[in-house]
Amino acid sequence: MTTDPARDNPLGDTREQTLEQHRHIRQLAERLGDAADLVQLLQRLQEFRSAAVLHFGDEEAPEGFFEVVRSRAGRHLDKLQHLEREHQAFLGEIDGLAERARAVLAGPVAELLRLAGELARQLNDHEARENELLLDALYLDLGEES
Ligand SMILES: [Fe+2]
Numbered sequence: 001m002t003t004d005p006a007r008d009n010p011l012g013d014t015r016e017q018t019l020e021q022h023r024h025i026r027q028l029a030e031r032l033g034d035a036a037d038l039v040q041l042l043q044r045l046q047e048f049r050s051a052a053v054l055h056f057g058d059e060e061a062p063e064g065f066f067e068v069v070r071s072r073a074g075r076h077l078d079k080l081q082h083l084e085r086e087h088q089a090f091l092g093e094i095d096g097l098a099e100r101a102r103a104v105l106a107g108p109v110a111e112l113l114r115l116a117g118e119l120a121r122q123l124n125d126h127e128a129r130e131n132e133l134l135l136d137a138l139y140l141d142l143g144e145e146s
Contacts, residue, residue, distance in 0.1 A: 011068060018065045021055045028052075038101045038109065045098045049091065056087040 028048045035041035059065045066080050 011072075014063075014065055014068055018059065021058065025051060025055055038105050042098055042101050042105075045094055045101070049094050049098075052087075052090065052094070056091075060084065060087070 025048075028044070028051050032041075032044045032048050035044050061067070066084065069076050069080055
């Protein structure tokens, strides 16, 4: 006699595995929603997408969660079809957001950083010219005094 729940109760195992994956996915979703900037958002989108592809694949697999519900509770067929369509839609939205974030980083953000670099060079040059003036004036003053 075995005490392995997966061998004694494969449906219970599917349920536990799915619930555990949902806990993980929801944690990643929360991190995704808390991203502080676009670089972090891109990292978290990638992280979420990788986990979601595996998770959605498990749910849609021949013996996965969706098939278990389909075979045991046919009254939920409409909901299953809707949830399955949402999987594809979510992946599409993740890809769309990542593409927009990359475009903003490569376009407006890169341009602002370039302008900041230019401003920094101008400020540096300004201070350098003031130094030259100051040293020159002091040198001339000292020269006149001596
Ligand atoms: Fe799920």
